[in-house]
Amino acid sequence: MRLDMTPEPLADDDATIRAHLEGLPVVALLTTVAHATGDLSLLREDLRPDLTKMLAPDDGYDATQLETARRLAADALARHRDAGSPPPPPLSEDQLRAMVLWANGGQGDADMVLLLEEELCLDGADLRAPTWTVDDLAPDRQVTVAVIGAGMSGIVAAHRLRQAGVGVTIIEKNTDVGGTWLENAYPGCRVDIQNHWYSYSFAQSSHWPQLHSTQPVLLDYFRTCVDQLGLRDIIRFDTEVLEARWDDDDAAWTLSLQTPDGTSTERFDAVVSAVGQLNQPLMPDIDGIDTFAGPWFHSARWDHDVDLAGKDVAVIGTGASAVQFIPHVAEVAAEVTVYQRTPPWLMPVPNYCDDVTTNEAWILRHLPTYAQWDRLRLFTRTQEGLLPLAEVDPGWESDGSSVSALNDMMRQVLTAYYEASFPDAELRDKLLPRYPPTAKRVVLDNGIYPRTLARDDVTLETTTIDAVTPGGVRTADGVEHSHDVIIYGTGFQASKFLTPMRVIGTGGADLHERWGGDARAYVGITVPEFPNLFLMYGPNTNIVINGSIIY
Incomplete structure (x- = not known):
């Protein structure tokens, strides 16, 4: 089974083709074009990905490599257009393995290559289908x-x-x-x-x-x-x-x-x-949850009948779900107070909420197998690229904020994002995690969460919650915070x-x-x-x- 992946023939001129290749990741682009044209010479050794750099901008490729890759791909696609956009020629087993191995940075034994071929599922070849009955x-x-x-x-x-x-x-x-x-x-x-x-x-x-x-x-x-x-x-x-x-x-x-x-x-x-x-929603162990007189619910059981417009809303928790819904709540509520116990590490992904770009949509229309080759790129990028950042170096000395030199490098990169995103030093100090990156789930952010917390009608409260009361939340310093609605973004019973x-x-x-x-x-x-x-x-x-x- 494959959802619709019928290609449209290429008809654009050379300049238009070249323009549409801007911004496309090299690995997905070259493997897609090599597959479509049968020209595996596009997969050059000097353009083979380095998995240790795949988390860097442009997957670690420098400007010269990017220009070379896009020029090669554009020339090959122009020839493909002139030939009438024929269907991809069948790949031999050796050709497929060579392409997969190249996309994986030249690394991997036979078992790894087979795993990657299974993920690719090229031409509808479902290699994970049972071989027994x-x-x-x-x-x-x-x-x-x-x-x-x-x-x-x-x-x-x-x-x-x-x-x-x-x-x-x-x-x-x-x-x-x-x-x-x-x-x-x-x-x-x-x-x-x-x-x-x-x-x-x-x-x-x-x-x-x-x-x-x-x-x-x-x-x-x-x-x-x-x-x-x-x-x-x-x-x-x-x-x-x-x-x-x-x-x-x-x-x-x-x-x-x-x-x-x-x-x-x-x-x-x-x-x-x-x-x-x-x-299974996880409710926090806080006294008085059931005593609150207003509406309250967990984000996993969102009550869409509760109108948040003009309300004073408390959000308890700042996990992955909360970071997603807090900006939307802030858009309609009169006031939002975010109660934070442990801040998450934010990973900058500027295009996180964006539509597929014009260039991505173009190549997916004309070469829909781009979706599969990009899947392979994402798979290799994540399964190998992130692991070294999380591995503990037993000899690494730190204050507990990192577990290795690579992990500390990641912490520095993410910290720089916090410094750029939260100019208010007091707010930034509350939000910057003290634990190592990857110790908890890293939350993707396109900048909307920092902008939300900087709003005048949004307050970040880091004082420990003592109890929920009929009127709102009482913190450990004895302050009573009045709220109309309480939303729990406290995760799951994982x-x-x-x-x-x-x-x-x-x-x-x-x-x-x-x-x-x-x-x-x-x-x-x-x-x-x-x-x-x-x-x-x-x-x-x-x-x-x-x-x-x-x-």
């Missing part, structure tokens, strides 16, 4: 699997199982698909990974309106995938799993289900948990995997008791004493840096 493993048996959750993970799990001929039922507590992209509908909600990567390898698109799409666009993408994959008919909506219990004698799982009509049970041979990690359902394994083993608050699983997927239970997005597979889930 259920008939190979159990030819005389009907195998049934329950997938819990119809979000991003549940959709792909069900799709892969169906490709193998397994009988699948998706159980979804909500009334629609999308998971976290259905539930998180707060103002400003958008993805912080570029969409050409934040999408299924087998369902890539060249029609993203922005590089970092908003929640409605992402939700529509997942709905489209479900419909085109034919999964909607196997989803039981508005059904919550209360308990999963393993039967030792029957070697099967019994699920206790809650629907609007009551409770029921159903048996399955295996269970795939795709309930997500960032879906460490409480598979909650709130109960999971009972062999011999009556209770999964949450076994974990004791410290969830762990073999390669993040399976847990001893819980046979035929498989975890998507499991423990220790999703850290705050790097493409960790692939390992």
Whole structure:
């Protein structure tokens, strides 16, 4: 399955073609043009990416390299136009591997190259499709699997199982698909990974309106995938799993289900948990939360019936979600007070909320495989490029604000952004983190968050909260702050995997008791004493840096 990637023929003159290549990343540009024209000589050694520089402007290429790359690409595209814009010639296996290896900076063994080819999914070659079928493993048996959750993970799990001929039922507590992209509908909600990567390898698109799409666009993408994959008919909506219990004698799982009509049970041979990690709101441990007389809600359960216009609004928390919605709240509220416990590191991304540029839209129209080659660039850039910045140097001496020389360099770069963005020294001192970059999730910012906090009608409060009162918030210094509305941007119960359902394994083993608050699983997927239970997005597979889930 691929979403529409039909190209338009090239008809522009040489100068127009050259102009449209400005600003396009070299790796994605050259691999796309080499693929379209069959001219692999474009992938020159002197233009091969250096993964250690991929986080620098222009992916570390200097002005001479940029000019050379764009000239080579423009000349090749002019020849391609003159030839009538023929479809890309088929790549041999050796050619594809050479291109992938070049895009990865010449690094990578056979396994790494195969991983990158799988991500690329060129010409619809779904290399991650199962190579086995259920008939190979159990030819005389009907195998049934329950997938819990119809979000991003549940959709792909069900799709892969169906490709193998397994009988699948998706159980979804909500009334629609999308998971976290259905539930998180707060103002400003958008993805912080570029969409050409934040999408299924087998369902890539060249029609993203922005590089970092908003929640409605992402939700529509997942709905489209479900419909085109034919999964909607196997989803039981508005059904919550209360308990999963393993039967030792029957070697099967019994699920206790809650629907609007009551409770029921159903048996399955295996269970795939795709309930997500960032879906259960975390409310802070603050006295008096329930005593507040006005409207209050968590950002993950945004109450769109509450009119914030002209109101005095308190926002408690400054995590990734809060940084996104605070500017939108400030646009309509009369006053906003932001209560901050720990400030986030902000990563400057000037085009974070911008539409796809004219040049990006042009190349995606004429060479839609640019979306796939740019996906490969983003993948290699993130999976390798960020990791050295987070690695701890045991011999590194610091005041706790960095963990290595590279990490300290990153801290200095980000600190410079704070100094440029927050000219008010007192405000900047409150906002500058004291912990190392990458120790917590780094938040992308295009400058709107600093501008919001500098507004006269926005106050940053860093005094510890003592309690929530009927009229607002009381801080530890005894000051009572009056508010009309309180919004909690305090994140999720990320460490409480598979909650709130109960999971009972062999011999009556209770999964949450076994974990004791410290969830762990073999390669993040399976847990001893819980046979035929498989975890998507499991423990220790999703850290705050790097493409960790692939390992």
